[in-house]
Amino acid sequence: MLKVCVFYLSVGLLPSLLLAAEVPVVSDLRQEAKLSQQSRLPLLISFSAEECHYCELIEEDFLEPLLLRQVDRDRVIIRKLELDGEDVRGFDGVLLSPAALARFYGVTVTPTVLFLDSKGEELSERLIGISTPDLFGAYLEQSIDQARVVLREALVRLPKRP
Numbered sequence: 001m002l003k004v005c006v007f008y009l010s011v012g013l014l015p016s017l018l019l020a021a022e023v024p025v026v027s028d029l030r031q032e033a034k035l036s037q038q039s040r041l042p043l044l045i046s047f048s049a050e051e052c053h054y055c056e057l058i059e060e061d062f063l064e065p066l067l068l069r070q071v072d073r074d075r076v077i078i079r080k081l082e083l084d085g086e087d088v089r090g091f092d093g094v095l096l097s098p099a100a101l102a103r104f105y106g107v108t109v110t111p112t113v114l115f116l117d118s119k120g121e122e123l124s125e126r127l128i129g130i131s132t133p134d135l136f137g138a139y140l141e142q143s144i145d146q147a148r149v150v151l152r153e154a155l156v157r158l159p160k161r162p
Contacts, residue, residue, distance in 0.1 A: 033091055112129070124143045
């Protein structure tokens with residue numbers, strides 16, 4: 001076992017094997033909205049399905065690594081919504097099927113990644129599918145950055161409290 005660990009350490013893989021992140025499944029968007037509002041961070045929701053290879057690819061290659069890096073956890077709140085999963089409480093508190101929530105947002109393909117504010121409004125261009133994995137990371141970063149800018153600008157426009 002020690003030889004295996006030394007090998008993985010020598011090629012730089014041991015830290016990634018020891019650290020594992022799993023994208024949390026959303027169950028109550030009101031709670032996520034509260035967290036988004038308190039932290040002033042956009043909410044990234046990845047619409048996925050259990051037997052979707054591309055959903056797994058996005059989660060494992062892009063979203064989970066973001067969760068492992070503190071700097072990225074301070075940029076965006078990452079959650080997934082499983083279309084074949086349990087019902088979800090919406091931003092308005094109403095219990096919805098994942099399919100109903102997908103219809104509400106016009107999501108017809110998995111994976112689809114949305115960037116939302118605490119009211120459930122889209123902040124930046126959604127990412128639909130993954131046609132070029134080599135470029136997806138750049139698209140994801142661009143959408144996160146755009147969502148942060150739009151959210152920051154909206155916060156600046158809020159009336160100041162007396």
